[in-house]
Amino acid sequence: MDELIVKLKKEIIEQLNFEDLSIDDIETEGPLFGPEGLGLDSIDALELILILEKKYGIKMTDADDGKAILQSVKSMADFIMLKRK
Amino acid sequence: MLELYLKNMSEIFITSHCSINKNSVVVNEKQRPFVGDFSSGIRSIYQYESIKYPKFFKMDNLSKLAFIAAELALGGLDIKKRYESDKIGLILMCSNSSLDTDCRYFESISNENYYPSPGIFVYTLPNLMAGEICIRHNFKGENTVFINDQCDWKFISEIVQFLMITSKIDACLCGWCDLFLEDFATDLFFVEKGDQPAGKKIFNSANILKILDLQHL
Numbered sequence: 001m002d003e004l005i006v007k008l009k010k011e012i013i014e015q016l017n018f019e020d021l022s023i024d025d026i027e028t029e030g031p032l033f034g035p036e037g038l039g040l041d042s043i044d045a046l047e048l049i050l051i052l053e054k055k056y057g058i059k060m061t062d063a064d065d066g067k068a069i070l071q072s073v074k075s076m077a078d079f080i081m082l083k084r085k
Numbered sequence: 086m087l088e089l090y091l092k093n094m095s096e097i098f099i100t101s102h103c104s105i106n107k108n109s110v111v112v113n114e115k116q117r118p119f120v121g122d123f124s125s126g127i128r129s130i131y132q133y134e135s136i137k138y139p140k141f142f143k144m145d146n147l148s149k150l151a152f153i154a155a156e157l158a159l160g161g162l163d164i165k166k167r168y169e170s171d172k173i174g175l176i177l178m179c180s181n182s183s184l185d186t187d188c189r190y191f192e193s194i195s196n197e198n199y200y201p202s203p204g205i206f207v208y209t210l211p212n213l214m215a216g217e218i219c220i221r222h223n224f225k226g227e228n229t230v231f232i233n234d235q236c237d238w239k240f241i242s243e244i245v246q247f248l249m250i251t252s253k254i255d256a257c258l259c260g261w262c263d264l265f266l267e268d269f270a271t272d273l274f275f276v277e278k279g280d281q282p283a284g285k286k287i288f289n290s291a292n293i294l295k296i297l298d299l300q301h302l
Contacts, residue, residue, distance in 0.1 A: 016204065020127070021144040039139060054200055065128035 004077045011055060012073070015047050016040070028073045037041055037072075052076070058083045097249055097288040098281045099274055102260075103158035103227040104300060105130075105150065106270040111300050112157045123267055127153055134160075138221065145186040145208035146269075148217045151177065151262045155218045158258065162275065165223060167256075174227035174254035175215050176244055181265040182211040182232050213287070214262060227256040236261040238290035245288070249278045270296060 009023040016022075018038075031037030033045070048070050052058045058080060060066055069079045104111040110119050110130060119126045127149050131141055136156055143252045144152060164173060194201050207213065212230040219228060227248050231240070241259050248254045260273040276288040286292040 015202075018139060018141045020139065021256065043203050043207050044143075050203070 001077060001081065002081060005073055008051075008073050008076055008080075011051050012048070015051055016044055026073060029072050032070060032072055048076070052080070056080050056083075090183055096280070097246060097276055097278050098285045099292065099296070100256075100277050100285060100290050101162065101167050102159050102272065102274040102296060103154045104270075104272045104297065105154050105157075107267065109300070110157070112160075114299075116300065122268055123150075123264070126171055130157075140217075140296065143204060144217055145183070145189075145205070145213070147179070147181075147183060147185060147211065147262070147264045148208060148214040149216035149269050150264050150269055151273075152217050152221065154262065154273045155222065155258060158273045159222060164256065164275075170223045170225040172255040173222070173224045173227055174226040174245070174248055174257040174259075175224050175240055176231075176248075176257060176259040177215055177229070178231040178233055178236055178261050179211055179263040180232065181263055183209050183213070185265045209251055218258065222258075224258070226257075238262075238293045242288060242290045245276060255279075 004027055006023060008017075009026045011034075012018070012026065013021055013023065024040060032048070033040045045066070049060055049066070052060060060069065069075055101113050102111075102115075105119060107119055107123075107126075110117050110301060123146060127146075130153050134153075134156060136153075139151075141152060143150065186205065190202075190205045190209055193199065193205055211232065212228075215228050215230050218224065231243075233240070241261075245257045245259050248257065256275065256277045258273055258275050260271065262271040262273065263269065272293075274288070274293060281287065286296065
């Protein structure tokens with residue numbers, strides 16, 4: 001799980017071009033969206049969905065689940081682990 | 086009517102300006118070299134100025150250029166306190182539009198396992214640079230990006246003057262911002278309506294060209 005979280009953080013930094021951030025700057029359970037968190041926006045949400053699709057082969061079929069799944073790096077990792085079972 | 090027009094014209098003055106090209110960065114007559122290629126040079130300015138805005142790194146190169154020039158031109162002016170947000174306009178002109186990002190996006194979807202990036206696609210319009218500046222500085226006044234073969238200061242100054250005379254806006258960031266690959270240049274001016282402070286030039290195309298010519302001496 002820890003390995004997956006580090007990998008996800010690296011992918012977020014790379015895919016979203018957060019050149020000035022390191023993986024330590026992203027809180028595992030901190031919010032990804034909004035001013036309290038990483039400040040991601042709707043375009044970034046699409047990028048995260050593409051990471052799940054292209055890197056992990058997981059499609060998000062229900063848009064209503066998106067908010068909970070993309071809440072944090074931890075929630076994304078939980079979702080990936082769930083789909084892998 | 087003409088008298089009123091000319092009177093109003095004389096009440097618009099240049100508060101500050103910033104020019105960036107592959108050779109130099111000029112902010113209100115203070116000049117320093119632009120070092121490196123576009124990516125490293127623009128990042129150096131961001132870091133040197135201690136700007137904290139993570140979204141900068143997600144912008145396309147045209148937006149990065151416009152964003153940094155706006156930061157430098159508006160630095161220390163405290164315009165958020167001095168103006169209602171809907172009274173600040175933004176008028177930009179460019180030649181290459183979003184061609185730089187269009188090409189990058191085309192390249193990203195050129196192989197059969199393509200991975201179309203929403204983050205790149207969203208910048209395939211030139212007015213995104215205006216949007217980034219408006220978001221950062223809370224500009225809600227008139228804003229437009231014109232595309233023209235070359236910078237037309239007469240046109241830009243007339244548009245800005247018209248907007249001010251008709252009281253649409255009281256201040257405006259305006260000018261040229263163009264980029265394609267490593268060919269880039271921006272000249273942005275922040276202009277305001279009101280009494281002319283000492284040492285500030287009247288806003289018209291002749292004075293703009295004088296300021297820009299002085300940079301090249």
